[in-house]
Each structure stands twice: as structure tokens, then as C-alpha cells.
Amino acid sequence: MPEEQWTLVVKPKNSWFDLHLKDVWHYRDLVAMFVKRDFISAYKQTVLGPLWFIIQPLCATYLFLFVFSSIAHLSTGNIPGVLFYLSGLTVWNYFSTCFNKTSVTFVSNSTLFGKVYFPRLVSPISTIISTLVTFLIQFLLFLGFLAYYVIFNGLQLQLSPYLLLLPYLVLLMGLLALGSGIIISSLTTKYRDLTNLVAFGVQFLMFLTTVVYVLPSAGKKRALFLANPMTAIIESFRYAFFPTGNFNWHQLAYSSIFTLVILFIGILLFNRTEKSFMDTV
Amino acid sequence: MKDTVIRVENLSKQYRLGMVGTGTLSHDLKRWWYSVRGKEDPFLKVGEANKRDVKGEGDYVWALRNINFEVKKGEVLGIIGKNGAGKSTLLKILSRITSPTTGEFKVKGRIASLLEVGTGFHPELTGRENIFLNGAILGMTKSEIRSKFDEIVAFSGVERYIDTPVKRYSSGMYVRLAFAVAAHLEPEILIIDEVLAVGDAEFQKKCLGKMKDVAGQGRTVLFVSHNMTAVKSLCPNSILIKQGEIVKTGTSADVIDAYLNDERQVDFEKEWKLNDAPGNDKVRMLKAKVSSPGSKQTDTLTVESEIELEFIFQNLTQLNNINLSTYFCGLDDFVIFATTSKVVERSNGLLKFTCRVPARFLNAMMYKIDVLYVSDSSVVHSFTHCLQFEIEETERKGSYWFGKWPGVIRPSLNWQETEIKEQNLTMKKAENA
Numbered sequence: 001m002p003e004e005q006w007t008l009v010v011k012p013k014n015s016w017f018d019l020h021l022k023d024v025w026h027y028r029d030l031v032a033m034f035v036k037r038d039f040i041s042a043y044k045q046t047v048l049g050p051l052w053f054i055i056q057p058l059c060a061t062y063l064f065l066f067v068f069s070s071i072a073h074l075s076t077g078n079i080p081g082v083l084f085y086l087s088g089l090t091v092w093n094y095f096s097t098c099f100n101k102t103s104v105t106f107v108s109n110s111t112l113f114g115k116v117y118f119p120r121l122v123s124p125i126s127t128i129i130s131t132l133v134t135f136l137i138q139f140l141l142f143l144g145f146l147a148y149y150v151i152f153n154g155l156q157l158q159l160s161p162y163l164l165l166l167p168y169l170v171l172l173m174g175l176l177a178l179g180s181g182i183i184i185s186s187l188t189t190k191y192r193d194l195t196n197l198v199a200f201g202v203q204f205l206m207f208l209t210t211v212v213y214v215l216p217s218a219g220k221k222r223a224l225f226l227a228n229p230m231t232a233i234i235e236s237f238r239y240a241f242f243p244t245g246n247f248n249w250h251q252l253a254y255s256s257i258f259t260l261v262i263l264f265i266g267i268l269l270f271n272r273t274e275k276s277f278m279d280t281v
Numbered sequence: 282m283k284d285t286v287i288r289v290e291n292l293s294k295q296y297r298l299g300m301v302g303t304g305t306l307s308h309d310l311k312r313w314w315y316s317v318r319g320k321e322d323p324f325l326k327v328g329e330a331n332k333r334d335v336k337g338e339g340d341y342v343w344a345l346r347n348i349n350f351e352v353k354k355g356e357v358l359g360i361i362g363k364n365g366a367g368k369s370t371l372l373k374i375l376s377r378i379t380s381p382t383t384g385e386f387k388v389k390g391r392i393a394s395l396l397e398v399g400t401g402f403h404p405e406l407t408g409r410e411n412i413f414l415n416g417a418i419l420g421m422t423k424s425e426i427r428s429k430f431d432e433i434v435a436f437s438g439v440e441r442y443i444d445t446p447v448k449r450y451s452s453g454m455y456v457r458l459a460f461a462v463a464a465h466l467e468p469e470i471l472i473i474d475e476v477l478a479v480g481d482a483e484f485q486k487k488c489l490g491k492m493k494d495v496a497g498q499g500r501t502v503l504f505v506s507h508n509m510t511a512v513k514s515l516c517p518n519s520i521l522i523k524q525g526e527i528v529k530t531g532t533s534a535d536v537i538d539a540y541l542n543d544e545r546q547v548d549f550e551k552e553w554k555l556n557d558a559p560g561n562d563k564v565r566m567l568k569a570k571v572s573s574p575g576s577k578q579t580d581t582l583t584v585e586s587e588i589e590l591e592f593i594f595q596n597l598t599q600l601n602n603i604n605l606s607t608y609f610c611g612l613d614d615f616v617i618f619a620t621t622s623k624v625v626e627r628s629n630g631l632l633k634f635t636c637r638v639p640a641r642f643l644n645a646m647m648y649k650i651d652v653l654y655v656s657d658s659s660v661v662h663s664f665t666h667c668l669q670f671e672i673e674e675t676e677r678k679g680s681y682w683f684g685k686w687p688g689v690i691r692p693s694l695n696w697q698e699t700e701i702k703e704q705n706l707t708m709k710k711a712e713n714a
Contacts, residue, residue: 006387006388007388007389007391008388009388010381010385010386010388011381011385012381012384012385029417029421029422029423030417030418033414033417033418036414037403040405044405044446112400112401113378114373115378115400116394116396116400116401116419117377117394190309275379275380276379276380278379279379
């Protein structure tokens with residue numbers, strides 16, 4: 001008798017590499033619907049709507065300007081302070097928002113996940129995409145300030161070919177945030193202790209990038225900054241607009257490989273967790 | 282021979298009771314240490330049968346144990362059992378929400394589950410947007426939903442509000458829309474849990490009809506319900522789960538009989554200490570009792586005896602305008618009649634309610650009593666199955682018929698029997714003319 005053809009076999013422990021990624025593709029319409037849901041529900045019944053996404057980085061920029069430039073006298077290189085901080089924050093905000101949101105995937109979706117099956121990866125993926133809207137708004141803000149400086153303050157702007165790298169940088173950040181976020185969310189379903197660390201950790205991580213200071217030219221500090229995969233992304237972003245930054249293909253390659261590894265580990269852990277997290281969440 | 286589309290083999294599910302804390306961590310470490318050395322999980326050997334009302338010793342409980350069954354293509358299978366028997370756990374495993382502890386199951390075809398109506402509905406989105414969102418969550422593609430959109434809207438009957446956010450919907454409209462989406466799913470295998478317990482009678486009828494259609498189209502359905510009538514009318518075959526194990530499979534009529542007979546235990550009197558009394562933080566039930574005050578036998582209630590129900594409650598906070606709604610139900614949970622007490626204006630202490638049912642009113646059968654504790658017109662707590670008792674037949678006086686008395690009550694009504702003489706009848710006719 002021929003072996004029967006089953007479309008699905010569920011066992012207590014499947015192989016680590018049984019990832020069902022094809023299922024995620026099958027549910028791509030759901031990703032689109034989640035993105036739409038996030039977008040609509042974010043603005044309904046707020047008077048200022050998307051304006052909030054502008055106010056937040058503006059406040060942070062002026063705060064940094066006050067603390068790090070005026071009081072601590074930290075250099076921002078040849079880039080005007082406002083543009084320096086704003087560019088760093090725009091990039092960093094995308095990463096940290098994605099990371100914060102995806103790191104609570106299981107906990108915040110537990111009611112939905114407890115009632116219906118779909119590949120759980122759909123949720124964090126749609127978060128990464130819907131946060132792009134916020135990023136675009138903040139990016140436009142940055143472009144606005146850039147234009148102001150070019151027109152009124154005589155800032156020299158040269159269109160560099162590295163601008164073409166921007167979509168890749170955004171993708172890289174999204175995947176890095178996705179990977180690290182789902183690792184955290186997988187680890188926190190049972191023991192919530194890590195959640196306390198995450199909020200603090202993200203802030204800590206920001207000060208290990210070049211959001212608020214120029215990359216040191218040498219020494220241990222430089223190595224420490226460069227070990228953070230976000231540093232190369234922020235530096236590349238700045239380099240696309242200002243010719244006086246640090247850009248290095250090696251560092252970008254390092255960030256890319258780091259992202260892939262994190263993403264891979266994340267997907268493995270996430271798949272492991274999604275099968276039984278309902279019992280422990 | 283028909284194709285088997287679901288095969289469940291030795292499926293078991295173990296749960297750990299209590300809180301996740303440091304104890305869990307030490308167990309996890311032990312489990313990990315065993316797996317490193319290639320040994321079997323030590324906690325699989327422990328664990329108790331799934332008895333909800335018995336206080337157990339260990340931390341582990343088997344919600345399901347060694348479940349085996351097969352479902353053929355196009356079969357509509359009912360799954361019945363008491364609350365906590367493991368039905369929902371089984372459905373959760375089959376719909377891949379959680380994974381089994383041991384054993385496995387195999388499925389042929391696309392599977393969709395409906396454990397709740399309106400899963401993932403977002404209050405801010407309009408009806409139209411929610412149809413697409415909910416459909417996508419249930420596994421439909423956008424084009425599938427678009428092609429069925431008009432049908433879904435027509436079935437739901439909320440056409441007029443389709444572009445209004447669902448948070449403005451009445452709960453009935455919400456449920457209608459949600460069920461309409463679910464009803465138009467077209468998976469090969471559909472798993473349904475108690476979703477019929479929603480909506481008004483008319484809509485429930487519509488849902489049942491729709492489910493019959495689904496079953497008629499040759500799709501495989503697993504249906505979990507407490508509604509025996511629905512199970513009987515929808516599912517030719519059923520399985521009965523008790524304490525995590527399958528105790529009976531067969532035709533629905535047989536399985537339901539077995540289930541109801543199993544329920545046939547009698548609770549004449551129940552008393553609780555305040556700490557483990559049923560209820561919530563506002564009110565606890567300390568005592569529930571049924572007796573026949575006039576009769577000498579205390580262990581039997583007969584159709585000839587007056588029946589007294591007695592309930593004692595402890596109010597934990599001050600409640601106003603309290604009354605008690607008491608439902609007399611049959612074993613199938615169908616409410617035969619309901620009766621309410623008078624209103625107590627205010628109480629924050631002990632309250633006793635008694636109620637007398639006249640003799641020769643109830644029929645000879647099993648009754649279950651549900652009690653709703655109501656304050657200011659809203660239910661504070663509903664105590665289901667407080668009491669269960671059987672009214673016994675006595676010797677029928679002046680009757681030569683000994684068969685089962687039909688009906689769910691047997692009130693003795695005021696009959697007048699008068700013999701009419703033919704002479705009188707003709708006289709009346711003459712007067713009228």
C-alpha cells in the first residue's frame with residue numbers, strides 16, 4: 001500500500017529547521033491587512049494625527065542639541081547639529097520602534113493567537129512594514145530641515161551615488177529589528193524578566209551608536225561602536241547626505257551578515273516558541 | 282472506502298498547574314538536564330487525570346490522554362463532554378494553537394478553525410475592512426474574500442452599516458457580521474467550537490442551517506457543543522470525552538445518552554465553607570438544598586411531594602435590590618421555566634432564599650437548577666448546576682396507565698368534569714333560537 005499523502009503532520013517536537021516559511025507567503029494578504037489595520041487605528045480619533053511622529057523627534061533633537069552640544073560641547077563634525085541629530089534619530093527611531101514592538105509579539109497578541117492559527121511570523125513582519133510609515137514621515141521632516149539649511153544657511157549639498165543605498169539600509173534595519181525583536185519575544189513568553197531589560201537596553205544601545213556623537217577616529221571606543229551593527233547603518237545614512245562621514249563597505253558588510261545571523265536565529269527560536277507559547281504566556 | 286482526512290494517534294497534552302515562577306524554572310532546568318543526557322522528560326511520568334472538582338496532589342495534569350480517532354472525508358463529527366473534559370484542548374491542538382505533549386495527528390487538506398466568532402475584529406475599522414481582515418486571519422486570500430463579499434454582507438444583514446466602524450455596532454450586529462465571514466470560509470476541514478451560543482434565536486437558526494449546508498457540501502466538520510439538540514441534528518456520529526479520555530464513540534444518539542446518563546448524579550444538598558464557596562468577590566453561595574418538607578423520606582422526592590429549594594448566600598459587599606432568578610432545566614440544559622424571588626432592598630450579610638414548588642407540578646424526571654444572583658437588574662453571579670435531583674414516580678391513584686408521563690412538567694390543573702344530559706342540550710338550542 002502506498003504511503004498516504006498528508007498535508008500536515010503535527011508532532012510534539014518537529015525538527016528545528018521545519019520552518020513553514022511557505023505558509024508565511026501564503027498569508028501575505030494577512031500581512032497587508034495587518035499593516036492597513038495598524039495604519040488606520042493609529043490615526044483614528046487623534047486630532048493631530050501623524051503630526052505626533054514629527055513632534056517626538058523634534059523634541060529629542062533639540063534636547064540633544066541642548067545637552068550634548070551646548071552643555072557637553074560634543075562635536076557633531078562638519079554637519080550642523082540639528083541635521084546631525086535629526087538624521088541619527090530618524091534612523092534610530094525606526095530601528096527602536098520596530099524592535100520594541102516586535103519584542104512583545106507573543107504577549108500583546110496572545111488573545112488573537114489563542115483563538116486562531118496563522119503563521120505567527122505574519123505579526124512581526126507586518127509591524128516592520130507598518131512602522132515604515134512613521135519612518136517616512138520622519139524622513140520627510142529630515143529632508144525638510146536639510147532643504148532649509150541648503151537654502152538659507154548655504155549648506156553645500158552634493159547628490160552622492162550612495163543615496164541609492166537608502167532602501168537597502170532601511171531593509172537592513174527592518175530585518176535586524178525583526179530578528180532581535182522576535183528573539184526577545186520568544187525568550188519572554190515564559191519568563192518576563194527580560195522585558196524589563198529591553199526598554200533599558202534599547203536606550204543603552206543607542207549610546208553605543210553614533211546617533212549623538214561622531215565616530216571616534218581610533219581606539220577601543222571606535223571598535224566598540226563599530227561592533228554595534230547599527231553604527232554602520234547610521235554612518236552610511238549620514239554619508240549619503242554629507243560627504244564628511246565615515247563610510248566603509250566592510251562595516252556595512254559586517255552589519256549585513258550580523259543581521260542575517262540574528263534573523264536566522266530569531267526565526268528558529270520563534271518557530272520553536274510559537275507552537276506551545278499559549279501554555280506559558 | 283472513504284478517505285481518512287484526520288488521523289489522531291495517541292495524542293496527549295500535559296499542563297502544569299499554578300503560576301509560572303521560580304518553581305517552573307527549576308523544573309525547566311531539570312527537564313533540560315535530562316534532555317542533554319538524552320533521557321526522557323521526567324515530568325511526563327507524573328500527572329493526574331483531569332478532574333476539575335477534585336483537589337489534586339501534583340503540579341501536572343493530563344488534559345488529554347491517549348486520544349485516538351479518525352475522521353473520514355465529509356464526516357460531521359460531534360465532540361461532547363463536560364466543562365473541562367478536554368474538548369477545547371483537543372480543538373486547540375487540532376487547530377495548531379498549541380502543540381501536543383506526546384502523540385501526533387495528521388491532516389489532509391486545508392484546515393480552518395472557528396473557536397470564537399469575530400477573532401481579530403478591530404473596533405476602529407469599518408464592517409467592510411473587518412470582513413477583509415477577519416477573512417485573512419481565517420486563512421482566506423483577498424481575492425477569495427472579494428468574490429464572496431456580497432454574499433457575506435447579504436448573509437449578515439448589516440448592509441446599511443457596512444462602512445461604519447464596528448465599535449458603533451450593536452453586539453448582535455457584530456456577531457452577525459463575524460459569523461457571516463466565518464460561514465463563507467471554504468476549507469476542506471472546519472473546526473467549530475460553541476459558536477452557536479451567540480446571537481438571537483432567528484440568527485442561531487440561520488447559523489445551524491448554514492452549517493448543515495456546509496456539511497452537505499462534503500466538507501469535514503468537527504463540532505464541539507453543549508447544545509445536545511444541535512449536535513444531534515448536525516452530527517451523525519459523536520465522541521464523548523471524559524477527564525481527558527475518549528470514553529465513547531458511536532452514533533450521536535448513543536453517545537448523548539451515555540453522556541446524559543453519566544450526568545445522572547444527584548445533588549440534594551451542598552454546603553461550602555466561605556473560602557471555597559462558588560461565587561465571586563461580591564457574593565458566595567454557602568448552601569443549596571432541595572427537600573420535601575412534608576414527607577418523611579428525605580432521600581426521595583416524588584411527584585406527590587411539595588418541593589422546597591433553599592439557598593444561603595454570603596454577600597461580601599453591600600448590594601442593593603437583590604433578587605434570585607432560579608432556572609429549572611432538564612439534563613439537556615434546556616430551561617423549562619424560570620422563577621424569581623421578591624426583591625431584597627439591601628444586604629451585606631447572609632441571605633437565605635427559599636422557594637416552594639407545589640406538589641403535583643413537576644414531572645418524574647431529572648432536573649438541574651441554575652441560579653442567577655441579581656442586583657440592581659444586573660447579574661452579580663450565575664451559579665450553574667447548583668442542584669440536580671430526580672423526581673420519582675409514585676403510585677398513580679385513579680389511573681390505569683403506567684407509561685412514562687410525557688412532558689417536562691406535570692401540573693395538576695383545575696379540571697371540571699360535568700355530565701351533560703341530552704335534554705338540557707336541546708333546551709339550550711331552543712332558547713338560542
